Amino acid sequence: MFRLARLLARLVRATSRRLGRSGGTTAPGRLMLRVSPAALGRMAADLEAGSVLVSATNGKTTTAAMTAAALERDARPVVHNRAGSNMAWGVATALLDAGCAPSQIGLFEVDEAWLPRVARELHPRLLLLLNLFRDQLDRYGELELLADRWAALTAELDGRAALVLNADDPLVADLGRDRRGVTYFGVEDDSQALPGLQHAADSKHCRNCGAPYSYDAVYLGHLGRYRCPSCGRERPRPQVAATSVHLEGMSGSRVELRTPGGRLSVRLPLPGLYNVYNAVAALATALALGVPLATAGDALERFGGAFGRVETIAIDGRRLSILLVKNPAGANEVLRTLTLEDGELDLWLALNDGIADGRDVSWIWDADFEVLAGRVRRATCSGTRAEEMALRLKYAGVDARSIAVDRDLGDSLDAAVRGAGSGKVYALPTYTALLDLRDLLARRGLAKRWSE
Amino acid sequence: MTTLRVCALYPDLMNIYADRGNLAVLRARCEWRGLGFELGSSSLGDTVDPDAHDLFYIGGGQDRDQVAVAHDMVATKREALHAAADRGAVVLAVCGGYQLLGHSYELGDDELPGVGLVDLRTVREPGPRLIGNCGIEADLGTGPRVIAGFENHGGRTYLGPGERPLGTVLSGHGNNGRDRLEGVHRRNVIGTYLHGPLLPKNVWLADRLIELALGARLEPLDDTLEEAAHASARRAAGV
Numbered sequence: 001m002f003r004l005a006r007l008l009a010r011l012v013r014a015t016s017r018r019l020g021r022s023g024g025t026t027a028p029g030r031l032m033l034r035v036s037p038a039a040l041g042r043m044a045a046d047l048e049a050g051s052v053l054v055s056a057t058n059g060k061t062t063t064a065a066m067t068a069a070a071l072e073r074d075a076r077p078v079v080h081n082r083a084g085s086n087m088a089w090g091v092a093t094a095l096l097d098a099g100c101a102p103s104q105i106g107l108f109e110v111d112e113a114w115l116p117r118v119a120r121e122l123h124p125r126l127l128l129l130l131n132l133f134r135d136q137l138d139r140y141g142e143l144e145l146l147a148d149r150w151a152a153l154t155a156e157l158d159g160r161a162a163l164v165l166n167a168d169d170p171l172v173a174d175l176g177r178d179r180r181g182v183t184y185f186g187v188e189d190d191s192q193a194l195p196g197l198q199h200a201a202d203s204k205h206c207r208n209c210g211a212p213y214s215y216d217a218v219y220l221g222h223l224g225r226y227r228c229p230s231c232g233r234e235r236p237r238p239q240v241a242a243t244s245v246h247l248e249g250m251s252g253s254r255v256e257l258r259t260p261g262g263r264l265s266v267r268l269p270l271p272g273l274y275n276v277y278n279a280v281a282a283l284a285t286a287l288a289l290g291v292p293l294a295t296a297g298d299a300l301e302r303f304g305g306a307f308g309r310v311e312t313i314a315i316d317g318r319r320l321s322i323l324l325v326k327n328p329a330g331a332n333e334v335l336r337t338l339t340l341e342d343g344e345l346d347l348w349l350a351l352n353d354g355i356a357d358g359r360d361v362s363w364i365w366d367a368d369f370e371v372l373a374g375r376v377r378r379a380t381c382s383g384t385r386a387e388e389m390a391l392r393l394k395y396a397g398v399d400a401r402s403i404a405v406d407r408d409l410g411d412s413l414d415a416a417v418r419g420a421g422s423g424k425v426y427a428l429p430t431y432t433a434l435l436d437l438r439d440l441l442a443r444r445g446l447a448k449r450w451s452e
Numbered sequence: 453m454t455t456l457r458v459c460a461l462y463p464d465l466m467n468i469y470a471d472r473g474n475l476a477v478l479r480a481r482c483e484w485r486g487l488g489f490e491l492g493s494s495s496l497g498d499t500v501d502p503d504a505h506d507l508f509y510i511g512g513g514q515d516r517d518q519v520a521v522a523h524d525m526v527a528t529k530r531e532a533l534h535a536a537a538d539r540g541a542v543v544l545a546v547c548g549g550y551q552l553l554g555h556s557y558e559l560g561d562d563e564l565p566g567v568g569l570v571d572l573r574t575v576r577e578p579g580p581r582l583i584g585n586c587g588i589e590a591d592l593g594t595g596p597r598v599i600a601g602f603e604n605h606g607g608r609t610y611l612g613p614g615e616r617p618l619g620t621v622l623s624g625h626g627n628n629g630r631d632r633l634e635g636v637h638r639r640n641v642i643g644t645y646l647h648g649p650l651l652p653k654n655v656w657l658a659d660r661l662i663e664l665a666l667g668a669r670l671e672p673l674d675d676t677l678e679e680a681a682h683a684s685a686r687r688a689a690g691v
Contacts, residue, residue, distance in 0.1 A: 144515070
């Protein structure tokens with residue numbers, strides 16, 4: 001039954017790829033799991049080099065893609081859910097390729113709520129956990145509950161899976177206390193510190209004793225160098241750390257790194273401190289998997305970006321940079337990066353309320369759109385909740401006369417591009433709006449479809 | 453200059469669904485009309501001066517934070533909140549904050565105390581969380597109007613006999629998913645499960661609360677975008 005199911009699922013995938021349907025990354029896996037519920041574990045067993053799971057609120061897709069790039073540069077065959085379809089069926093779809101070549105390693109980003117279930121079937125050799133931020137409370141529930149489920153999982157896997165953990169996120173760092181085989185990564189450059197915790201910061205209290213943490217430096221959301229004044233629990237010292245970070249706007253950053261194998265300087269082609277975190281995490285993981293330092297560094301410097309995370313596309317003689325926004329912490333980092341650009345900005349923002357976006361659009365009031373006040377030439381708002389995005393900008397201090405509203409993605413994108421002053425437009429779509437944008441650009445022959 | 457004096461209760465803990473959007477809307481709509489706006493706060497261990505504020509706001513929080521807040525509010529703020537409500541100050545309590553307005557919130561074997569500003573009880577019953585877009589019809593003295601928002605709560609709230617709801621449910625779950633009632637409304641004390649940035653979706657409600665808090669009529673503003681956003685939230689709720 002399992003073999004038949006797999007054959008069938010592969011056929012479905014081939015067909016949907018030929019038809020250019022976006023569903024090609026989930027439907028085959030859904031079918032597979034329906035016919036053969038134990039298929040995840042069966043297929044993963046064919047991966048000779050085992051599997052690695054990557055989870056987080058923000059940065060899963062980019063970090064997994066960077067890690068894949070490092071492994072591939074080291075000539076390891078990688079099975080990877082590249083398009084970011086990260087629930088059980090997305091992993092199952094990617095696993096249809098397992099066993100097609102010797103010494104394959106599986107590299108899967110996994111939705112934070114699905115992680116325990118997927119990990120229990122896949123028996124990963126390594127778990128990379130990046131961060132937990134406030135996100136889609138209608139779907140995930142509270143942060144603390146998610147952290148409890150992750151803690152139960154890491155306790156179960158103790159001694160059987162290596163852990164690569166973010167030392168700067170107290171919720172994540174706690175998972176490695178008293179565990180074996182832990183690599184910590186983090187940032188150690190006070191020039192990147194924020195004046196204080198951002199409004200949307202969560203997990204400001206020690207999980208051990210409940211007292212509020214005291215921060216020597218806050219880098220991003222609640223990530224930073226923290227210490228509990230009451231019980232003394234503090235940020236573990238990371239083995240892999242960005243010791244010097246120089247951000248160069250949209251074009252990228254220069255980073256000095258400390259690793260157990262020596263120091264490394266890289267020029268990252270992706271913008272923002274959030275991508276520095278992704279790179280340090282990917283490097284720590286690649287090193288833990290035995291990729292040589294120089295090889296991993298090369299891969300990071302040549303990294304071309306992951307699906308919909310910082311892409312630039314030429315359209316009608318102008319440049320459209322696409323930056324996914326989906327929750328307050330991620331949006332804040334995108335906004336921080338945008339404000340490093342010179343001059344007034346032309347923006348296209350698409351707020352959808354699909355299930356994958358979170359039906360609740362409250363989160364836009366947690367993100368610090370206030371940094372755009374006085375910086376916007378024209379903001380075109382689109383998506384299923386376009387008007388509420390527009391209102392958010394007005395109350396953030398963006399001049400209402402520079403805000404346009406059009407729920408239709410294609411029409412509003414055309415208007416934003418036509419009206420752009422500087423030749424650059426920044427597109428900030430939520431997740432399902434990104435998929436729609438991608439399909440739209442593909443139909444116009446401007447971008448590849450996501451399944452290609 | 454007339455000034456709206458707002459006190460945010462536990463803004464560091466009870467802010468889970470972007471509750472600051474409500475404060476941002478109150479501030480902007482006062483300032484655009486040339487009214488003053490003062491924002492104070494009171495958190496764990498702090499006392500409250502009942503005469504120093506015209507409007508009190510409390511939002512939603514994570515379960516663990518809500519427990520600490522429930523005990524603290526009863527211990528340090530109950531009398532002041534009663535005194536403020538008795539003199540006609542507006543109290544707007546949303547989501548987790550709403551659950552603490554009544555007598556108690558039963559969570560299995562535990563029971564959180566409430567400040568008793570209104571007659572209601574909240575219980576955790578078996579069954580799923582009540583999640584989704586929600587639309588209600590409410591009358592705050594200016595005729596029936598629609599309030600649209602989003603609810604996400606595990607607790608079920610039941611009003612005591614004679615206690616008035618904020619509104620009747622047009623779509624969604626409301627207080628308990630059974631009696632089609634939503635929220636509570638006694639004089640100028642209002643509680644609701646429509647969480648987080650409720651006022652941006654319903655600026656008529658923001659203006660009405662300012663009027664009630666100041667005892668004054670407000671000038672109209674250019675609300676083109678505000679009305680479009682209200683229509684968008686109503687469309688999402690199907691009302």
